[in-house]
Amino acid sequence: MFWQQLVNGVTMGGIYALVTLGLTMVYGVLRILHISHAGVFALGAYIGVVALRLSPNLVVVTLLAMLVCGLVGVLMQRWLYRPLLGSSRIVPLIASIGMFTLMEDLFRLAAGPYVLPLPVRVPFGLDEVTTSVVTGNQLVVLSSAVILLVLAWFVINHTRLGLAWKATEQDFETAAAFGVNVDRAVAMNFLLGSAIAGAAGVLVGFYYNSVYPTMGSVPAYKAMAIAVLGGLGNVWGTVIAALLIGIIEAFLVISPVGLFLPRDSIAFVALILVLLLRPYGLFGRR
Amino acid sequence: MLTVESLAVRYGDMEVIHGASFDVGQGDSVAIIGANGAGKTTLLRTLMGLHRNFDGRITFLGKDIGHMSPWERATLGMAMVPEGRRVFPDLSVEQNLLIGAYSQRDRSTVRASIEEVYGLFPILRERRHQVGKTLSGGEQQMLAIGRALMARPRLLLVDEVSTGLMPIFVDKAFQVLRDLIERGVSVLLVEQNARKALATAARGYVLETGRIVLSGTADELAANADVRKAYLGA
Ligand SMILES: Nc1ncnc2c1ncn2[C@@H]1O[C@H](COP(=O)(O)OP(=O)(O)OP(=O)(O)O)[C@@H](O)[C@H]1O
Ligand SMILES: [Mg+2]
Numbered sequence: 001m002f003w004q005q006l007v008n009g010v011t012m013g014g015i016y017a018l019v020t021l022g023l024t025m026v027y028g029v030l031r032i033l034h035i036s037h038a039g040v041f042a043l044g045a046y047i048g049v050v051a052l053r054l055s056p057n058l059v060v061v062t063l064l065a066m067l068v069c070g071l072v073g074v075l076m077q078r079w080l081y082r083p084l085l086g087s088s089r090i091v092p093l094i095a096s097i098g099m100f101t102l103m104e105d106l107f108r109l110a111a112g113p114y115v116l117p118l119p120v121r122v123p124f125g126l127d128e129v130t131t132s133v134v135t136g137n138q139l140v141v142l143s144s145a146v147i148l149l150v151l152a153w154f155v156i157n158h159t160r161l162g163l164a165w166k167a168t169e170q171d172f173e174t175a176a177a178f179g180v181n182v183d184r185a186v187a188m189n190f191l192l193g194s195a196i197a198g199a200a201g202v203l204v205g206f207y208y209n210s211v212y213p214t215m216g217s218v219p220a221y222k223a224m225a226i227a228v229l230g231g232l233g234n235v236w237g238t239v240i241a242a243l244l245i246g247i248i249e250a251f252l253v254i255s256p257v258g259l260f261l262p263r264d265s266i267a268f269v270a271l272i273l274v275l276l277l278r279p280y281g282l283f284g285r286r
Numbered sequence: 287m288l289t290v291e292s293l294a295v296r297y298g299d300m301e302v303i304h305g306a307s308f309d310v311g312q313g314d315s316v317a318i319i320g321a322n323g324a325g326k327t328t329l330l331r332t333l334m335g336l337h338r339n340f341d342g343r344i345t346f347l348g349k350d351i352g353h354m355s356p357w358e359r360a361t362l363g364m365a366m367v368p369e370g371r372r373v374f375p376d377l378s379v380e381q382n383l384l385i386g387a388y389s390q391r392d393r394s395t396v397r398a399s400i401e402e403v404y405g406l407f408p409i410l411r412e413r414r415h416q417v418g419k420t421l422s423g424g425e426q427q428m429l430a431i432g433r434a435l436m437a438r439p440r441l442l443l444v445d446e447v448s449t450g451l452m453p454i455f456v457d458k459a460f461q462v463l464r465d466l467i468e469r470g471v472s473v474l475l476v477e478q479n480a481r482k483a484l485a486t487a488a489r490g491y492v493l494e495t496g497r498i499v500l501s502g503t504a505d506e507l508a509a510n511a512d513v514r515k516a517y518l519g520a
Contacts (some may be wrong), residue, residue, distance in 0.1 A: 173372075174374070176335075179388040182357065
């Protein structure tokens with residue numbers, strides 16, 4: 001029971017980490033709360049449903065969702081956020097919320113208000129593996145999450161692009177003066193963050209075998225809470241915060257407290273506590 | 287190499303540089319001296335592409351660069367030691383240097399440049415894993431100079447190279463610039479420290495509240511009665 005719940009928690013935590021990663025990356029370079037990131041997450045799941053017609057293979061479906069979502073992320077940066085650069089910070093926030101609502105309605109218009117299945121086929125029959133602790137589907141989600149997080153870690157810490165992001169985030173003028181194409185660096189940041197959110201959409205759609213227009217709503221605010229917990233802009237703080245929330249949720253639902261405290265409220269209880277006690281995030285510095 | 291014609295720079299509607307014209311030749315070294323608020327920093331930022339509210343022509347290596355982004359100018363061979371150091375606070379010393387070499391693709395050149403900078407400022411080697419904001423002001427200034435050297439620029443723009451340095455490092459900083467000039471790099475330095483600037487550069491201009499009021503060889507300027515009175519305290 002304990003190990004099962006731990007695995008449940010880590011699986012959800014992995015998904016939260018994937019969704020929140022893009023949010024915190026965007027906040028890092030642009031200082032924008034990118035709410036419509038959750039729309040990109042849901043878009044990923046819908047692209048997955050469409051991609052099924054091309055191939056039922058999870059890898060193919062995920063890569064397609066990542067590609068489309070990455071491009072949509074770049075378009076949002078170009079057409080939604082860039083024109084608003086230099087206005088007060090509330091303006092891009094409102095635009096982002098508007099965009100998110102628009103996306104949810106577009107999903108409803110295009111695919112109807114139904115719950116669609118996402119029956120992808122998993123390579124190597126990984127989803128057939130069952131042990132007493134971890135199900136095959138969990139193995140699929142966990143291994144995908146690990147691969148994507150390692151990819152993000154590598155790009156952030158071991159490439160010129162990652163260095164360019166950090167420099168841009170800390171002082172974009174000086175970065176530009178030394179040859180960093182700041183415009184492109186920001187676009188690439190949206191590309192990677194959105195692609196990973198799209199992959200998370202496919203994984204969630206697969207895990208629950210359901211895709212629906214508002215599937216981004218809960219992630220929208222939960223990811224926001226996790227990003228703040230992790231210290232906005234702090235990538236590794238975010239991953240740890242996401243795992244913590246996933247695990248706490250998993251144990252809460254089997255404890256007596258779970259009877260009166262709904263699972264989706266945990267992130268907010270934690271958020272309120274952190275804002276009161278450590279407003280710069282669990283791992284942030286002042 | 288660099289030609290500036292009738293450059294007027296504004297903040298909003300307020301013009302702070304009023305039609306400045308000057309040039310920096312290949313291998314040339316030019317000092318622009320001026321008091322606080324004369325417009326020196328504004329001028330350099332405009333040349334680098336960081337300030338875009340201007341009229342006039344800026345030509346670099348025969349190209350009109352007025353519309354170019356800062357990174358395009360960097361790729362053409364401009365680098366700067368900015369006012370206030372602008373060291374990346376959360377990057378290590380070594381990462382700061384790597385950003386300096388961002389438009390440099392060849393890894394072995396970059397390695398060699400790093401070694402060169404460490405040779406010039408051994409303290410930076412000792413501090414190479416420390417993040418920028420934990421360096422002392424003087425160390426940050428050395429890092430800002432080293433970072434600009436990493437770019438292997440054809441034209442180096444230097445804003446008050448000596449701020450925050452102890453006298454011995456002031457000499458060192460100017461010595462680094464002289465070595466650079468000797469190697470054929472063009473240098474444009476703006477300074478309040480007219481004495482050092484005129485001892486380093488071959489030519490100079492005097493900028494007074496946004497207007498170039500005097501120009502000449504460094505020796506001529508250093509001998510000029512007005513310059514001596516206003517900037518050399520003599
Ligand atoms: N961001 C800004 N907005 C409005 N005015 C500005 C701005 N920056 C500088 N100025 C004005 O432009 C003029 C020139 O400033 P600048 O910083 O270029 O002078 P400086 O010669 O570098 O001075 P210092 O020797 O003190 O560094 C000053 O009158 C200053 O008040
Ligand atoms: Mg200045």
